[in-house]
Amino acid sequence: MQLPLGSDPRTEILRRLHAGMIAAFGRIVRPPDKRRSPEWVLAHGVIGAQTKTAASNASTDGLLAEYGSWEAVAQVSLEELEARLQRQTFPSVAAKRLKDCLQAIIAERGAVDLRHLGNLPLEDAMAWLEQLPGVARKNSAGVMNASTFKRKAMVIDGHHRRIMQRMGIVPAKADTAKTYDTLMPILPHEWSAEDMDEHHLLLKKLGQTHCRPRAPDCANCLARQDCETGKRSA
Numbered sequence: 001m002q003l004p005l006g007s008d009p010r011t012e013i014l015r016r017l018h019a020g021m022i023a024a025f026g027r028i029v030r031p032p033d034k035r036r037s038p039e040w041v042l043a044h045g046v047i048g049a050q051t052k053t054a055a056s057n058a059s060t061d062g063l064l065a066e067y068g069s070w071e072a073v074a075q076v077s078l079e080e081l082e083a084r085l086q087r088q089t090f091p092s093v094a095a096k097r098l099k100d101c102l103q104a105i106i107a108e109r110g111a112v113d114l115r116h117l118g119n120l121p122l123e124d125a126m127a128w129l130e131q132l133p134g135v136a137r138k139n140s141a142g143v144m145n146a147s148t149f150k151r152k153a154m155v156i157d158g159h160h161r162r163i164m165q166r167m168g169i170v171p172a173k174a175d176t177a178k179t180y181d182t183l184m185p186i187l188p189h190e191w192s193a194e195d196m197d198e199h200h201l202l203l204k205k206l207g208q209t210h211c212r213p214r215a216p217d218c219a220n221c222l223a224r225q226d227c228e229t230g231k232r233s234a
């Protein structure tokens with residue numbers, strides 16, 4: 001039987017988790033001037049596999065500074081792009097994905113310009129992004145939420161997925177898309193796009209400090225009372 005909207009008990013758990021993380025870590029709010037363009041966030045995600053955020057930030061800024069536009073970056077040879085992406089963990093993969101993605105956007109839109117997505121329903125905008133080479137759910141949600149679009153889409157990375165799985169909020173083997181599809185309908189209705197961004201950034205912090213990939217520190221974790229794994233470890 002389908003629960004009425006807003007009555008899923010996991011919604012209240014997410015509210016408590018959010019408040020607990022703010023109490024433990026403080027607010028992590030992305031300042032307006034740190035919101036990048038949707039095109040920048042897309043490129044950043046396409047080259048970012050297994051790479052620290054700071055390195056991908058530097059690579060993405062470096063490409064724009066050197067070539068001046070994403071259309072110009074799309075014309076650069078794969079060898080040259082690879083040489084410019086040496087900070088990335090997989091430079092050759094990043095170069096090919098980025099070139100393919102930018103060229104696909106130019107073929108469809110005539111330029112690397114994602115403004116049309118701002119007028120589409122969220123699901124349609126994300127589906128459009130996910131048909132591009134190298135773009136999966138984490139990146140499409142990032143473009144819609146963490147860029148200047150500021151739309152209500154939850155970004156899911158490895159920390160976020162692992163914590164939701166361990167807490168029993170999403171199925172144990174849920175991939176990123178399944179985690180997203182499970183979470184979106186049960187998020188507190190009052191959360192703004194900025195709240196979703198902050199929730200994701202706070203979960204990254206929890207994943208780096210307590211709910212680490214190996215040896216989670218359940219005994220000292222703020223989420224323990226609501227966490228299936230934490231309760232089992234008591």
Ligand code: SF4
Binds near residue numbers: 211216218227228
């Ligand atoms: S109680 Fe343990 S498993 Fe649950 S979120 Fe905290 S560290 Fe992770």
